[in-house]
Amino acid sequence: MEWERTIRLTSEQEQIKKAGLTSIPAPCCSDNSAYTCCCPCNMSRTIWGLANHMIAKQNADAAAVRAKTEEWIAFINPDGYDGKACYTGRCPRPFREDGCGGMNASQLHF
Secondary structure, three states, X not given: OHXXXXXXXXXXXXXXXXXXXXXXXXXXOOOOEOOOOOOOOHHHHHHHHHHHHHHHHHXXXXXXXXXXXXXXXXXXXXXXXXXXXXXXXXXXXXXXXXXXXXXXXXXXXX
């Protein structure tokens, strides 16, 4: 999550991030993409930070960002997501309980 806050991408790098994350449904609100999500929840911050780090520090392309993001989503909740956490009051729940891990970056619920 810190990488989401501290790593700023160039416009070209942002396009790589967009290409890598747009095809992935946001786990907590699947009618949005992982690139947009419906809000800056802690889960989104982890995804955006991972992408920022990979692109800015590892020179990753969109395919690598997509693959690693999908791996991260599977890791934080091996049981999967129903894509409705944001709409059913589960934002404060930990990732492993089909939640967003909270909404406050200083209070991550893993």
